[in-house]
Amino acid sequence: MAGKILIANDGPDKQSRRLAASFRRRGWQVATAPLSAIAFDTGRRHGLAIPGLDDELPDGVIVRSISAGSFEAITRRLGVLHALGRLDVPVWNSAQAIERCVDKSMTTFLLADAGLPTPATFTVEKMAAAREVAERELASGMLVSKPLFGAQGRGIRLIRSVADLPGDDEVADVHYLQRYVERAGPPFHDYRVFVCAGKVLAGMTRRGEDWITNIGRGAAPERFCEASSAELGELALAAAAAVGADFAGVDIVRSVEGGLHVLEVNSMPAWSGLQSVTPVDIADEIAAAMTAFLRARRPLRVVASSSP
Template sequence: MKARILVVNDNAGPQSKRLLSALRERGFDVTTASLSAIAFDTTSRSGLDIPGFDAGTLPDAVIVRSISAGSFEAITRRLGILHALGKLGVPVWNSAQAIERCVDKSMTTFLLKNAGVPTPTTFAIEGLEAATAIAARELPQTPLVLKPLFGAQGRGIRLIRELLDLPTEEEIHGVYYLQHYVPRAGPPFRDYRVFVCAGKVLAMMARRGDDWITNVNRGAAPEAISGRIETELAKLALAAAVAVSADFAGVDIVPASDGNLFVLEVNSMPAWSGLQSVVAVNIAEAIAGELLAFLDTRAQTRPPLRLVEPFPMAVAKS
């Protein structure tokens, strides 16, 4: 019987289509759904109602490709669905906990530091007064990089060189994530993206751009990597993925001008179109292969799914 895989996705882009195709070629029965379409349902034996699955039945595994924006309530409920799937014994790549850790840059930084993974000195505080105090203390040593706590693809990043560069609380919802700027050679500037899956490095690339924010969507060009630096990048990326408990991740690493490497971010729902353009490995096929190997190993010692059993109703006596 084919293993049933649920791919959670809100964007049917080329990468997602290639992943679906790769999973089917590996013999999986694949269903796609957005988290917004999955319901908590206490009339179901599993407690969930998943489009494409009969009442009470569950997928053998879930891959989370994207979660659409929404209100705080909506995002909380959607992550709750992933938490529930994990509680029921369904492996979720990535788990709700890993996604929460990666989306919140302050928690990512905390976990990296706690695991001994080199990452720039960082402060995450609330209020302009607290941010001003930190900036006044740190700016004589180094510029600071201000990032949105929940941002992606380089959007909203600012370089803080003086106190007047700090935005108002209204502009950034009152939260200031401030990080020491890592000095590096440029222009052109370079950083690295390493794609990790199931404890292995699948591929890596450099990103070169005239802007110090070297995201491909901002015009940076992907480049192949070769040489001794591959070993160091792989070591850091694997340690970063373990620190946040990510099953697969895109790890961003920046080289300082003195040769040291620092992990900036761990992306739990990474894109890979730029990376795919400069590497020989088929990333979608590699993810599908790693999931198949994981499920084959897990099948030998798979715990039973924790489906809900009705609790006997107590009848009050008059």
């Protein structure tokens, strides 16, 4: 009987459909469900009720997205991933890796702790503490304010003076302030490197007139072909390892001095922009990597001996 893969996603996006097709070509049965639809149910054999799996556990889980919700809802959904891990179901990415990447302050802490180049970062609560950081650090250059939980470049602003700091209500009382990395531009550019299971799958340059070079903000993806691609790949692999991610989209920027800096590690990365400029079938590579992992770890059946 074929094994079962669960793709945890909030909607039937193109990337999830390609993932499902890639797994099916390899003989897997595939179920898809949002984490919000998976229930804790201690009356069931495994303590979880997963739509489409008939009280069975999947052999592996790919987490594509976790929708926004209350603190309680997000905690419960991550709890489902923790429970799957407890039940020895491989989850890519694990609850712990997702928690580390969603919380930018922990991402930066882990990158710095691993000795990787990342901009100096300060995360504090309340305006008074943020003002103190800004007054001290702005003497050495501009800062960037980012939402602690956020994506696609939303809510990011350049801090040139204390007056530029967002209000507590705009950042839920938590101020994440990062040293701005001076880079050439306009046009500005940075890099997104996609890694999976210890391998660099693809990369792109994102180029735009705005210093925030997200595709969703108008930056254009370009095929990755710079001479230092090996250096970028090594840095991206080390960044993914630092947060414990099985696959990730790693954002890297080059300063005007030439040094590379890891800005973020995305544990639930989209790859439509990247797929448009690379010949690599990213969904197929993820499916191939998880298939190889699951086949390598699947235990042999042991027939118990009847002798004492």
